[in-house]
Amino acid sequence: MPASESCYLGIDIGGSSIKAGIVTNDGRILQKRHASSALEDGLEAGLANLERISRELVVDAGITWDQVRAIGVAAPGTMDIPAGVVFHPFNLPGWKNLPLRDMVSQRFGKPAVLQNDANAAALGETWLGAGKNAGSLMFWTLGTGVGGGIVLDGKVWEGAHSHAAECGHIIIQEDGGPRSEFGIHGCVELYVGAKALVRRFREAIAAGRSSSLASDDASLTALAISQAAQSGDELSHDLILESAKYLAIGTVNVIHILNPEMVLVGGAMTFGQHTTELGRAFLEALRAEVKKRTFPITGERTVIDYASLGNEAGFIGAAACARIKYPV
Amino acid sequence: MPASESCYLGIDIGGSSIKAGIVTNDGRILQKRHASSALEDGLEAGLANLERISRELVVDAGITWDQVRAIGVAAPGTMDIPAGVVFHPFNLPGWKNLPLRDMVSQRFGKPAVLQNDANAAALGETWLGAGKNAGSLMFWTLGTGVGGGIVLDGKVWEGAHSHAAECGHIIIQEDGGPRSEFGIHGCVELYVGAKALVRRFREAIAAGRSSSLASDDASLTALAISQAAQSGDELSHDLILESAKYLAIGTVNVIHILNPEMVLVGGAMTFGQHTTELGRAFLEALRAEVKKRTFPITGERTVIDYASLGNEAGFIGAAACARIKYPV
Numbered sequence: 005m006p007a008s009e010s011c012y013l014g015i016d017i018g019g020s021s022i023k024a025g026i027v028t029n030d031g032r033i034l035q036k037r038h039a040s041s042a043l044e045d046g047l048e049a050g051l052a053n054l055e056r057i058s059r060e061l062v063v064d065a066g067i068t069w070d071q072v073r074a075i076g077v078a079a080p081g082t083m084d085i086p087a088g089v090v091f092h093p094f095n096l097p098g099w100k101n102l103p104l105r106d107m108v109s110q111r112f113g114k115p116a117v118l119q120n121d122a123n124a125a126a127l128g129e130t131w132l133g134a135g136k137n138a139g140s141l142m143f144w145t146l147g148t149g150v151g152g153g154i155v156l157d158g159k160v161w162e163g164a165h166s167h168a169a170e171c172g173h174i175i176i177q178e179d180g181g182p183r184s185e186f187g188i189h190g191c192v193e194l195y196v197g198a199k200a201l202v203r204r205f206r207e208a209i210a211a212g213r214s215s216s217l218a219s220d221d222a223s224l225t226a227l228a229i230s231q232a233a234q235s236g237d238e239l240s241h242d243l244i245l246e247s248a249k250y251l252a253i254g255t256v257n258v259i260h261i262l263n264p265e266m267v268l269v270g271g272a273m274t275f276g277q278h279t280t281e282l283g284r285a286f287l288e289a290l291r292a293e294v295k296k297r298t299f300p301i302t303g304e305r306t307v308i309d310y311a312s313l314g315n316e317a318g319f320i321g322a323a324a325c326a327r328i329k330y331p332v
Numbered sequence: 333m334p335a336s337e338s339c340y341l342g343i344d345i346g347g348s349s350i351k352a353g354i355v356t357n358d359g360r361i362l363q364k365r366h367a368s369s370a371l372e373d374g375l376e377a378g379l380a381n382l383e384r385i386s387r388e389l390v391v392d393a394g395i396t397w398d399q400v401r402a403i404g405v406a407a408p409g410t411m412d413i414p415a416g417v418v419f420h421p422f423n424l425p426g427w428k429n430l431p432l433r434d435m436v437s438q439r440f441g442k443p444a445v446l447q448n449d450a451n452a453a454a455l456g457e458t459w460l461g462a463g464k465n466a467g468s469l470m471f472w473t474l475g476t477g478v479g480g481g482i483v484l485d486g487k488v489w490e491g492a493h494s495h496a497a498e499c500g501h502i503i504i505q506e507d508g509g510p511r512s513e514f515g516i517h518g519c520v521e522l523y524v525g526a527k528a529l530v531r532r533f534r535e536a537i538a539a540g541r542s543s544s545l546a547s548d549d550a551s552l553t554a555l556a557i558s559q560a561a562q563s564g565d566e567l568s569h570d571l572i573l574e575s576a577k578y579l580a581i582g583t584v585n586v587i588h589i590l591n592p593e594m595v596l597v598g599g600a601m602t603f604g605q606h607t608t609e610l611g612r613a614f615l616e617a618l619r620a621e622v623k624k625r626t627f628p629i630t631g632e633r634t635v636i637d638y639a640s641l642g643n644e645a646g647f648i649g650a651a652a653c654a655r656i657k658y659p660v
Contacts, residue, residue, distance in 0.1 A: 164467060164591055168589065170588045171589060173626075175504055175625065176503055177504075177507055188625055253503050260498045260499060260502050261498075261502065262496055263490075263491025263492055263496040299498070305493050
């Protein structure tokens with residue numbers, strides 16, 4: 005690439021792993037890496053690890069450090085995005101209100117931005133993924149729990165207090181719905197996502213449903229349930245399609261509030277997406293249940309599909325945030 | 333006023349009445365009028381009436397027609413806002429897909445914009461009312477039904493298909509909740525608003541509750557229930573505070589999706605707002621129920637209050653829409 009071309013370093017930091025990459029201003033991924041976060045050895049070790057990986061990425065990408073215009077950092081949990089501060093970072097012992105953005109910026113000698121990881125993933129999908137050029141987009145990330153990100157007019161909508169797109173907490177069944185340890189009842193996350201699927205499986209067995217899976221296995225996982233569903237276990241299959249219904253109700257609420265052009269679904273709990281019968285059935289159920297509950301125009305026109313960048317959406321979106329804030 | 337100063341004509345058209353006014357570019361209301369829409373005599377009569385009222389307003393405001401920079405028209409129901417087309421206008425017989433914006437523009441010889449009435453009211457409150465200068469705001473309008481408007485970064489968020497802020501349709505009780513004639517279950521509008529209050533009152537009586545109000549009166553109104561609540565009728569008071577709980581759940585969903593700086597509540601079903609015990613109790617219940625169900629930061633920082641422009645918010649917001657699209 006021309007030595008004058010500017011690039012962005014995107015870093016998606018999780019509790020145990022980081023994904024990072026170098027993305028050019030026009031959206032080519034020059035290098036990427038998935039590595040341990042090394043955070044179990046503390047913050048200093050984690051930052052040193054991050055810097056080493058970043059400098060290696062730059063070398064491997066065949067660019068110079070000077071060509072890195074800015075750094076985007078995505079992290080999980082609640083934060084003050086404009087201030088660049090993570091409230092409860094990575095369960096790091098002793099850390100609260102970590103000024104992660106400025107620490108990265110100082111250490112790397114580059115401008116940096118901080119973003120919530122699901123927000124960043126939504127922007128990544130809008131820049132280079134399934135939501136390319138969508139004017140407005142909501143992104144569901146289905147993992148252990150359920151997260152979300154919203155992009156309006158090409159930018160992450162962060163909300164007034166960096167708390168927008170907490171879509172797993174949308175209440176769909178106030179009365180009689182499942183209760184969380186935090187006292188919130190009947191929200192999407194309590195129906196959808198890996199943890200909820202395991203709980204609902206056990207509840208169904210307790211209510212007399214049968215399954216080829218051993219339900220008394222304390223180590224029962226959502227992965228095992230989704231594999232059983234793909235091997236013909238009726239209960240597992242039913243429960244997963246029921247998840248689609250609950251996700252649809254949350255999606256209807258997003259549509260009735262935001263009316264986005266597109267809703268994307270990503271994360272580990274998407275069952276192989278378009279490549280498996282289960283993934284296709286889940287998406288079809290989601291679309292049908294949304295259509296049932298919304299206005300004819302939004303029911304017909306809202307594009308609902310799987311995200312396409314997998315676990316790279318976060319670092320790509322982090323780079324995209326840096327690119328918006330620090331254009332070339 | 334200086335003859336050079338530009339003004340905007342804002343018109344809020346309902347099925348039976350219109351509210352209109354002349355607002356200066358810096359937000360002073362020079363003249364306003366509340367009149368019959370004359371739509372019962374058909375579209376031509378309605379437009380002629382509108383033009384007459386508008387020209388009188390200009391004269392009474394002491395400005396010239398040339399000083400009217402542009403016209404904003406707010407109307408109820410679904411529409412294509414960018415195209416300026418109302419889908420099902422005012423129950424006008426024979427009319428569908430009415431190009432209202434262009435008809436007004438041609439008739440008046442001025443640029444015009446169209447906006448949904450609740451969206452316009454939200455913008456009006458942001459410009460001159462209780463939401464003055466809020467960076468982001470959601471506005472509930474509680475009348476016979478429940479509507480909403482969203483303002484982000486000083487502009488109405490219309491959504492991808494002009495269907496944003498249909499907040500009365502937010503689902504809060506999918507299973508076992510009340511059903512509407514359109515097949516949507518358990519949405520906010522079915523719990524909150526005048527129609528829902530009357531239904532819930534009758535249900536409570538049927539379930540054995542007693543009240544000083546005659547429940548077998550076919551003409552029972554929400555106004556009568558709210559008056560009974562203010563005169564010490566326990567059931568009426570309970571039901572109204574319960575409305576606040578349901579409105580809170582809808583509000584929590586708005587917060588978890590958008591995290592607006594402010595949520596305002598307006599419309600006829602606000603019980604005298606800050607001026608009565610019932611109005612104050614309703615607002616306090618709404619705030620408390622929101623706080624219970626959201627994150628500590630949004631629970632503490634989201635400003636929740638009554639709107640302040642009453643039924644003038646619509647024409648003021650319509651003028652504001654014209655001002656944004658056609659600045660001086």
